[in-house]
Amino acid sequence: MERPHLDSIAPVLRPGGPDAALRLADCVGSAAFPSGPAAACFSLVGYPFRKARWGSPARQRLQRTFRVSQHPNAEENLRIAQAWSQRIRELSLPAAPTRDGVSYGLLPRPCRALVLLNPQSGAGRALEDFQAVVQPMLADADIAATVFVTERPHHAQEKVRDEDLSQWDVLVVMSGDGLLHEVLNGLMERPDWEEALQTPLCILPGGSGNALAASINYYAGNDHVAKKKLLTNCTFILCKGLHAPMDLVSLSTASGKRFFSFLGFGWGFIADVDIDSEKYRRLGNARFTLGTLQCLVRLRVYQGRLSYLPAATEPGTPRDRKAPARRAAPTAGTEAPSGHGALPADTLLVPLGQPVPPHWVVVPEEEFVCVYAIYQSHLGTNLLMAPAARLHDGCIHLFYVGAGISRVALLKIFLAMGRGTHLDLNCPHLHCVPVRAFRLEPRGSAGIMTVDGEALACEPVQGQIHGHMCRVVTAS
Numbered sequence: 001m002e003r004p005h006l007d008s009i010a011p012v013l014r015p016g017g018p019d020a021a022l023r024l025a026d027c028v029g030s031a032a033f034p035s036g037p038a039a040a041c042f043s044l045v046g047y048p049f050r051k052a053r054w055g056s057p058a059r060q061r062l063q064r065t066f067r068v069s070q071h072p073n074a075e076e077n078l079r080i081a082q083a084w085s086q087r088i089r090e091l092s093l094p095a096a097p098t099r100d101g102v103s104y105g106l107l108p109r110p111c112r113a114l115v116l117l118n119p120q121s122g123a124g125r126a127l128e129d130f131q132a133v134v135q136p137m138l139a140d141a142d143i144a145a146t147v148f149v150t151e152r153p154h155h156a157q158e159k160v161r162d163e164d165l166s167q168w169d170v171l172v173v174m175s176g177d178g179l180l181h182e183v184l185n186g187l188m189e190r191p192d193w194e195e196a197l198q199t200p201l202c203i204l205p206g207g208s209g210n211a212l213a214a215s216i217n218y219y220a221g222n223d224h225v226a227k228k229k230l231l232t233n234c235t236f237i238l239c240k241g242l243h244a245p246m247d248l249v250s251l252s253t254a255s256g257k258r259f260f261s262f263l264g265f266g267w268g269f270i271a272d273v274d275i276d277s278e279k280y281r282r283l284g285n286a287r288f289t290l291g292t293l294q295c296l297v298r299l300r301v302y303q304g305r306l307s308y309l310p311a312a313t314e315p316g317t318p319r320d321r322k323a324p325a326r327r328a329a330p331t332a333g334t335e336a337p338s339g340h341g342a343l344p345a346d347t348l349l350v351p352l353g354q355p356v357p358p359h360w361v362v363v364p365e366e367e368f369v370c371v372y373a374i375y376q377s378h379l380g381t382n383l384l385m386a387p388a389a390r391l392h393d394g395c396i397h398l399f400y401v402g403a404g405i406s407r408v409a410l411l412k413i414f415l416a417m418g419r420g421t422h423l424d425l426n427c428p429h430l431h432c433v434p435v436r437a438f439r440l441e442p443r444g445s446a447g448i449m450t451v452d453g454e455a456l457a458c459e460p461v462q463g464q465i466h467g468h469m470c471r472v473v474t475a476s
Helices: 074-092 126-140 155-162 177-188 211-219 227-240 269-283 286-297 407-417
Strands: 009-011 027-035 039-046 062-068 111-117 143-149 170-175 201-205 242-253 258-261 264-268 302-310 367-374 378-380 396-402 430-442 449-451 454-456 461-473
Touching: 027 074, 027 126, 027 227, 039 074, 062 074, 111 126, 111 155, 126 143, 126 170, 126 227, 155 177, 170 177, 177 201, 177 211, 177 258, 201 211, 201 227, 211 227, 211 378, 258 461, 264 269, 264 302, 269 286, 269 367, 269 449, 286 407, 367 430
Parallel strands: 111 143, 111 170, 170 201, 201 461
Antiparallel strands: 009 062, 027 039, 039 062, 242 258, 242 461, 264 367, 264 449, 302 367, 302 430, 367 396, 396 430, 430 461, 449 454
């Protein structure tokens, strides 16, 4: 790149103080353009953190424009400005690291994004927020967005199942976690599902819970934020363009259904709160606070059997600090199923009609207030349920709360979960154990089950982790 003389390149505006500097790590784009009869300009746009009047710092747009006037010839000046702009774009892109054997990727520039947006999710502001917050940031980062607005349940699932994915570099979901569940399962219905899952996915918070978006923000090392601050942080991560593998969990039910899940499976109290609070979705994340209080008043106990395959204990892995569970009795005929067509086989599981394998653990308690298997850090924007979880840790974090817990103790757990300190309470009814597979066999059909926040009929269900199955936009 030809460097102009220092006296021939100058800022169009001369800001003073610390705001005069813009770190390349905060920069998302740069452009060059003519200026006047002989000069040219190049600008760079970034989103640095700025102090907020209240709460955590927020990313705010900052643009710097410089004029090049080294040559009397306008074309030469424009060529130099373009070279500076190109170099700024190159330097502002993050390196795609390899960590612990996991390779990160980088979205191309220019980038083509298909945005699947549910205008009814959360408080019903997803489309408005996309236009006001997301679209300008994507334009700065040279990401061309084509918006597909869903009109009914399973609309996004049908769209990605039949879509020519070669048109897109990234699939962006602007909604709650339920729409991403649709998209993932739509991709799994394709005959080329393995190739389709290599198209990076991105979640932008437009719903009520926004658990994966909060998890991505947490993995990036950002402060806990919600609403538009969270949306801005997640859009900035998309603009930087890094993507990494994400584990999925295959869930199978007694009625023969099979789902692929990215967030969690629940039964009991948490599932009750999630589904019962649907009627308050216009309140946004506050719906869960109201739903929690209502479910505490009529606290229910559910009967069933919970079994699991423990994960290998590694440093930093959360352990179950409660009483040891009993081992399952040895059983004949425990061959793994051969899978469903071309889909990945659940090699850790046996059919639901058979007892679990002998090396599994059967939980001694058979009365529960709550069972939740989570694979990301956050259960919701304000609930840091599994602080040790990561996108590709090969682990299901299995939580269960036994019967006998008081309403006050349960409330304390959920309040502490906002800070991720609930296990420090040493509540004798709360258990957490890292597992690779689990089975839940409810006694009867009472109660609500959820997968990624979507309701299921209450029936026996089991699941296992599948490592590195898809790719998701994240930070390094």
